[in-house]
Amino acid sequence: MRERFGSGSAAASRGELFPAAKRTGTAGAAPPRTEEHTMPIVTIQQGPRDIELKRELVARVTDAFVDSLKIPAEAVQVWIHEVPADSWGVAGKLTADK
Known part of the structure; x- marks a missing residue:
């Protein structure tokens, strides 16, 4: 299994694959x-x-x-x-x- 953004990060603990896209509305990010x-x-x-x-x-x-x-x-x-x-x-x- 691939590691997601470092095992100790807050994003990893929430299971987020692309945390920056969710927070910033980065182009290409799916709406919630x-x-x-x-x-x-x-x-x-x-x-x-x-x-x-x-x-x-x-x-x-x-x-x-x-x-x-x-x-x-x-x-x-x-x-x-x-x-x-x-x-x-x-x-x-x-x-x-x-």
């Missing part, structure tokens, strides 16, 4: 993560579905995050990755072969 800055990205992997079913799925997943995390719907992203039956296997067999 707060609840207002988090954006849930939900990825759903599934077989192909009708667009109406996907619309309902996206709406319900978004509603679940809005209700449970108390965030605006605009903060929620839902990505649907559709996998064709000939590219997905279950129990040692392609789902296309079932």
Whole structure:
């Protein structure tokens, strides 16, 4: 494991990798993560579905995050990755072969 800014430094004791960037706002430093800055990205992997079913799925997943995390719907992203039956296997067999 690499040493971080000397084992006796205050930054090292707090586990900071780039302490100067946090203190001074140095260019390239990421802003502190707060609840207002988090954006849930939900990825759903599934077989192909009708667009109406996907619309309902996206709406319900978004509603679940809005209700449970108390965030605006605009903060929620839902990505649907559709996998064709000939590219997905279950129990040692392609789902296309079932």
